[in-house]
Amino acid sequence: MSCTWASRRLVLALLVALVVVDAAAAGDGAPPKVHRNHGKFTAGPWKPAHATFYGGRDGSGTLDGACGYKDTSKEGYGVQTVAVSTPLFDAGAGCGACYEVRCVDSPDGCKGGAPVVVTATNLCPPNPGQSNENGGWCNPPREHFDLTMPAFLQIAQEKAGIVPISYRRVPCVKQGGIRYTITGNKYFNLVMVTNVGGAGDVAGLMVKGNKRVKWTTLKRNWGQEWQTSEDLTGESLTFRVMTGDHRKATSWHVLPRDWQFGVTYQAAKNFK
Structure with a gap:
């Protein structure tokens, strides 16, 4: 028993000494700084969803919308954008978020190759008159991506119309300042x-x-x-x-x- 207690006292003394050294290294008795991903936004986990497309082949008809952007082609977003369903739109809080989207599990619909990165700039409104599985793609609680046609055609065949996808949040890479x-x-x-x-x-x-x-x-x-x-x-x-x-x-x-x-x-x- 006495040997065990002595060992515990030694361990405790070492731990206290380490804490003192860390505090001194931080300066003025402050705790050491914690670095988390060097202050950068990191990609999230992959999740399943579905994707459709809207607008013209050149992205026409998609340059403004429910996020309030006036012309995404001039505001740094181009036509690599998406109208997201209600849960992802989050009453406007989801505007500006960037997603990496890849087509999966559709041999006839997917093109293969690299995923596409898009920015949420619009709302895909629900269609309560249609089933969630047939026309009501953006009905809550579905997480759905209505991509611009240029973005959709990078990952899927136009004839597919709707394809299963895998998506994740990724950092938005922008040129210049806010x-x-x-x-x-x-x-x-x-x-x-x-x-x-x-x-x-x-x-x-x-x-x-x-x-x-x-x-x-x-x-x-x-x-x-x-x-x-x-x-x-x-x-x-x-x-x-x-x-x-x-x-x-x-x-x-x-x-x-x-x-x-x-x-x-x-x-x-x-x-x-």
């Missing part, structure tokens, strides 16, 4: 946030002016349109974006004091 566009007027502002990297979606948005406007939280109006009645005119504006994975990016003074409604301004940095 973009901000304000529309509306002095008494009611709608802020559109586009070209968001990393997780891609926007879960929260705040704005701050260089003088009178303190940090103000905006509310989601619809899709990725965010609203505030705060008078933002005449000030250099800083925006803070929070994505669905709880990461934040602050775009300091991204809008100059003489910013204009309807003009898009780009920050220097983006999520990865």
